[in-house]
Amino acid sequence: MKEQLERIYTNAVADIEKVDSISLLEDVKGKYLSRKGEFNEIKKNLKNLSDEDKRIVGSLANDITSKLEKLVQEKYDSLYKTELNKKLQKERIDVTLPGKFVPKGKVHPLTSTTHEIVSILQGLGFSVVESKDSPEVETEYFNFDMLNIPKDHPARDVQDTFFTTLAPNVVLRSQTSGAQIHVMENKKPPIRVISPGRVYRNENINARKYNFFHQIEGLYVDKNITFGDLKGVLNEFIRIYFGASRPTRFRSSFFPFTEPSAEVDVQCIMCGGKGCRTCSGTGWLEILGAGMVDPNVLRGVGIDPEIYSGFAFGMGVERLAMLKYAIDDIRLFFNDDVRFLNQF
Numbered sequence: 001m002k003e004q005l006e007r008i009y010t011n012a013v014a015d016i017e018k019v020d021s022i023s024l025l026e027d028v029k030g031k032y033l034s035r036k037g038e039f040n041e042i043k044k045n046l047k048n049l050s051d052e053d054k055r056i057v058g059s060l061a062n063d064i065t066s067k068l069e070k071l072v073q074e075k076y077d078s079l080y081k082t083e084l085n086k087k088l089q090k091e092r093i094d095v096t097l098p099g100k101f102v103p104k105g106k107v108h109p110l111t112s113t114t115h116e117i118v119s120i121l122q123g124l125g126f127s128v129v130e131s132k133d134s135p136e137v138e139t140e141y142f143n144f145d146m147l148n149i150p151k152d153h154p155a156r157d158v159q160d161t162f163f164t165t166l167a168p169n170v171v172l173r174s175q176t177s178g179a180q181i182h183v184m185e186n187k188k189p190p191i192r193v194i195s196p197g198r199v200y201r202n203e204n205i206n207a208r209k210y211n212f213f214h215q216i217e218g219l220y221v222d223k224n225i226t227f228g229d230l231k232g233v234l235n236e237f238i239r240i241y242f243g244a245s246r247p248t249r250f251r252s253s254f255f256p257f258t259e260p261s262a263e264v265d266v267q268c269i270m271c272g273g274k275g276c277r278t279c280s281g282t283g284w285l286e287i288l289g290a291g292m293v294d295p296n297v298l299r300g301v302g303i304d305p306e307i308y309s310g311f312a313f314g315m316g317v318e319r320l321a322m323l324k325y326a327i328d329d330i331r332l333f334f335n336d337d338v339r340f341l342n343q344f
Contacts, residue, residue, distance in 0.1 A: 005060055005061055005064055006064075008032065008064075009064045009067070009068070012028070012031075012032045012068050012071075013068075013071065015028045015031070015032075016028055016068075016071050016072060016075050017075075019075065019079075020079070021079060021083075022076060022079050022080065022083065025072065025075055025076055025079060028072070029072050032068060033065065033068060033069065033072070106341070106342075106344060107344070108333075108341070108344075109321050109325065109333065109341075109344045110214060110317055110318065110321060110333055112344070113317050113320055113321040113324070114196050114214065114216070114317050116241070117196070117216055117237075117241070117315070117317065117320065118194065118196055118216070120237055120240050120241060121194050121216070121218060121237065122194075123240075124233055124236060124237065125192055126192050126193060126194045126218060126220075127192065127193055127194070128193070128194055128195070128196070129179050129182070129183055129193045129194070129195045132182075133179055133182035133183055133186070133195070134176065134178075134179040134182070134195040134197050134217075135173070136172060136173055136197060136198055136199075136200075137164065137166070137170060137171075137172060137173070138170070138171055138172075138173040138178050139167075139169050139170055139171070140156070140169040140170075140171060141169070142173075142178035142181050142182065143161075143171055143173050143174060143175075143178050144156055146178075146181040146297065146300050146301065147177055147178065147181065147256060147257040147297065148256040148257045148294050148296050148297055148300075149256045149257070150256075153256065155174060160174070160201065160202055160203075161174050161200075161201070161202060162174075162200045162201075162202055172199075172200035173197075173199055173200065174199055174200060174201055175199055175215060175217070175314060176195045176196070176197050176199060176215045176216065176217035176314060177217055177257060177312065177314060179193075179195035179197075179217050179219075180193075180195070180217060180219040180293075180312060181297075181300075181301060183195075183219065184219075184221065184298075184301040184302075184303060185301050185302070188303070189221045189222050189223070189303060189308050189310075190221065190222040190223075191219060191220065191221040191222070191310070192219070192220045192221075192222075193218070193219050194216055194217065194218045194219075195216065195217040195218075195219075196214070196215070196216045196217075196317075197214065197215065197216075197217075198212055198213070198214055198215075199212065199213060199214070199215050200212045201213075205331065206331075207277065207278070207328065207329045207330060207331065208278070208280075208330060209330065210318070210330050210331065210333075210334065213316060213317070213318050213330070214316070214317035214318060215314050215315065215316055215317065216314070216315050216317060217312065217313070217314045218233075218312060218313045218314070218315075219293070219310065219311075219312045220233070220310050220311055220312075221293065221298070221303065221308055221309070221310030222308065222309075222310065223307060223308055223309075224309070225292075225308075225309045225310050225311060226292075226309070227260065227292055227311070229311065230290055230291075230292065230311035230313070231250065233311075233313075234264055234288070234290060234313060235248070238264070238266070238287075241320065241324070242266065242323070242324070246266055246267060246269075247266070247267040247273070248264060248265065248266050248267070249264070249265050249284065250262045250263075250264055251263045251264075251265060253289060253291075255289055255291055256294070257293070257294050257297050257312070258289075258290070258291025258292055258293060258294055258311075258312055259291060259292060259294045259295075260291055260292060261289065261290070261291030261292075262289070262290050262291055263286050263288070263289050263290075264286070264287055264288050264289075264290060265284040265285060265286050265287065266284070266285055266287050266323055267283065267284060267285075268282075268283055268284060268285050268323075269323050269324075269326050270326060270328055271283065277328070278322075278328045285319065285322075285323060286319070287315055287316065287319050287320055287323065288313055288314060288315035288316070289313065289314055290311065290312065290313035290314070291311065291312065291313075292309065292310070292311050293309070293310040293311060293312050298310070318330050318333055321333070325343075325344075
């Protein structure tokens with residue numbers, strides 16, 4: 001048995017020296033040193049030897065096992081270093097080469113403009129409505145009926161509004177004004193809220209119009225609210241957003257859900273009021289519509305117009321961004337031209 005142990009040891013040493021990979025080394029280790037390995041099989045037969053032979057053969061077997069484990073570890077360390085060096089050489093990086101420029105994403109100008117407008121109006125005491133009160137897919141009840149827009153109004157025509165196939169009375173909202181109905185039906189005055197979001201109009205696309213765009217609706221309902229309060233809020237907003245040097249004007253207008261109504265214009269930044277393609281030669285650009293909430297609208301949501309009054313306004317985010325950044329074509333916001341977006 002002693003000669004058998006020495007023979008197995010000699011063979012094991014030769015096998016260890018020949019291997020050239022860690023996986024093959026594991027196979028050799030299993031062949032000789034595992035539970036089913038040759039040395040372990042011999043150790044099982046020690047019980048059949050005399051006490052003296054057990055001491056001699058057992059000591060020799062343990063000694064050979066220790067030597068083989070040491071040889072395997074040394075071989076493993078050698079192979080590991082060799083394979084690591086090959087890998088490092090293959091994946092070598094030349095740190096002296098110049099780095100590659102990785103462009104960073106930036107906030108879209110419409111997003112930053114929306115954040116700025118919301119921040120200003122929050123500073124004036126308005127809070128943002130919850131998303132559930134300002135859905136993009138609306139029923140005619142909220143988009144038209146409760147906003148004092150009758151059944152035969154042109155805005156209900158398919159040439160102006162996108163109707164969905166969900167149901168005959170379900171539309172993509174044409175203004176964010178429906179949010180004020182949601183809020184007033186669920187909350188009693190005082191109410192001071194704003195609702196930013198996307199709206200849809202079935203219009204031909206040109207430099208000034210797009211078939212979807214972004215609005216921010218504002219509503220303030222309380223006792224003794226006047227048109228003077230509306231002008232004060234809007235003038236302060238315009239002062240903060242544009243600066244005191246930007247000329248503005250209020251023009252009388254008509255909206256079914258406000259009475260009296262007005263449109264607010266800002267002098268065209270492209271031509272300085274002289275008239276150009278952007279402002280259609282007028283020298284002015286409309287930025288928002290506003291007015292006192294029509295008593296019929298208040299009455300429809302259960303608010304007594306004899307006690308409460310209020311004003312509402314809606315502004316186009318694209319129009320405000322165009323004026324602030326001197327952009328003459330609304331389509332630039334939606335065409336993903338990196339040359340345009342990089343300016344912001």
